[in-house]
Amino acid sequence: MERSFVVRLPVRELVAYAEDFARTEEWDPGTVSCVRLDDGPVRTGARWRNTSRFRGRTTELEYRLAVQEPGRLVFVGENRTVTAVDDLRFGDEGGSTRLTYRASLTFKGLAKLAGPFLRPEFERLADQVSARFPAAAETRRS
Template identity: 75%
Template sequence: MIEVERVIMVRRPLAEVVAYLEDFGRTEEWDPGTVRCVRLDDGPVRPGARWRNTSRFRGRTTDLRYELVLRESARLMFVGENRTVTALDDLRFAAEGTATRLTYRASLRFKGFARLAAPFVRGEFERLADEVVTRLPTAAEAWRS
């Protein structure tokens, strides 16, 4: 399993940052690996909402189906899955004056023979997490609800 954690400061109030990030379709705006992310259902974003995320990682394109499994006032959790990997994105928010501190934990649990790849992709996953630290605040701060 690969796990990364980053702490990100966003110059927007907590409720606005949660509202921005609860729609996983917006990963196109801040996740450097996401090529496309499309909502698979309708209605308000709440636990059970689903997306198809197409990502490019080390030159390969893959699709994962993501679901919002937890939505609290200061926490979001998404689980993505396909036949080779389960991804978990755990976002925790804390107000810091008029800004928000986001603790972003992401993990990948590979399945079957794909588990053998974990040690070789850790560095790339860390690099992508570093890019998120730069891109996410810019996207969230530019968003208007």
């Protein structure tokens, strides 16, 4: 799933906001909680435990920051049934930022069979993220 939207923050500020994956609580409607598992500055290898609710079920994934570049962040989350990749790309839009957000899920084992049937619900979640993310980041700035 991919969505692209503009956030009224400069690239550097938006990257600083987004690199702390614990903030998914603010913009991801499925996230119940997200807790940092290590200390220190956020850098490649930093880890979080994300608890999400989807279709009435709660699941936990451990995420790590796999790529941290000035215009790109990639978070990879895993548990025994799925690998999730959140790829965020940031581009300057004259003082604002165009964020291109790609989320991909790779199901493991028997869960692979359910993947195609769940796509419409994941698309709805992606729409909600694109609606909530700008407001969450812009509000955090104030």
